[in-house]
Amino acid sequence: MGSSPETLLSVFDRIYVINLAHRADRRREMEAELNGIGLSLDHPEVTLFPASFPTDEGNFSSRGARGCFESHLGVHRAILEDGVQRALMLEDDASFVPDFASILAAIGGDLERIDWDMLYSVAPLDPQPGDQAVGQHLLALSPEHRFAQAHFVGFSHRLSERAVPYLEAMRARPPGDPQGGPMHVDGAYCWMRAAYPEMTVLGGRQPLAVQRSSRSDIAELRFWDRWPVLRQAAGGLRRSPVLRQMRDRVRRR
Structure with a gap:
């Protein structure tokens, strides 16, 4: 495989970085993170995506949770509008791991070869019931495999075609609806995976990124x-x- 940016951009057609306009601190930190792997916010395949900043929480648990949910929904709409086939979505508190280049080199070939719908690379993974090994470094995750983070997630165009109507319907329902109402976006992805068990969802045994410690716009x-x-x-x-x-x-x- 080539260098980190070449490998990353051979897997993903576009990288969307979600950032609130008033969080210049996170924007600077994300620029430094990208510089560390040979990219930047000015790269033609990197899009700084304006995060939603709602005036109230609506039916969500907090204004931040609503903003995060709506920001992810906006990225899926952009993927469809831009005609992107495979996209990487980064929240602006993502921090690439020290072994990023070697981990990416190990999984890059499989990610190019496999027709996947979603890629999680947010936490170290051990197989759970229903998971299947894909080579030495990836797992094909069962619909029951749960995640509590979504700061580094890859999406196929096909996934976004399903995500837009699914998330819109979820946002429109009342809280606690048995079909899934407003919730944190990582939980929403778990609900969607259960609704579409035929989707191919991959996870890296070792994460490519972790969450950088930063002042939260979601928590109090x-x-x-x-x-x-x-x-x-x-x-x-x-x-x-x-x-x-x-x-x-x-x-x-």
Whole structure:
């Protein structure tokens, strides 16, 4: 396989980075992450996608959860409008793992060869009942395999064709609807996978990206994120090389 950007762009036609307009801090951090693998937000195959920032939570559990759900829905619409066959969706708090290049090189050939619908690469995976091994580095995941994160997910055009009407219907239902009402988007993907068990969903045994520690727009802000001086200090601590090394060691265990 070639270099990281060549391999990544041989698998994905377009990379969509979801970012809130007012989160310049995450935009800068995401630019640094992309630079680290030989890409940038200015690359012609990278699209900075404006995240939804609703005025209220509507029927969702929070305004942030609604915004995240609507942002993913917007990316699926863009995939269809842009005619993209395979897309990578990155939330702007995604952080590429130190072994990104070697992991991508190991799975790139399979990702090009297999006609997959969705790719998760967000957490270390062990096989669960119903999963099937795909080579040494990938698993074909059963519809019952659950995920609680969606910061690095690949989609086929076919998947987005199903996702747009599915997510729109879910958003329109009342909370707690037995067919699936408004919820966090990672849960929505689990519901959709169960509804379409014939979809080919792949997961990497080792993740290509983890969530970078960053002030959340979904959860209620902690007190140190509500005050500008403390928020700046907290951001510096989150980016501390020492803390990042500690997190990387924990993730490898």
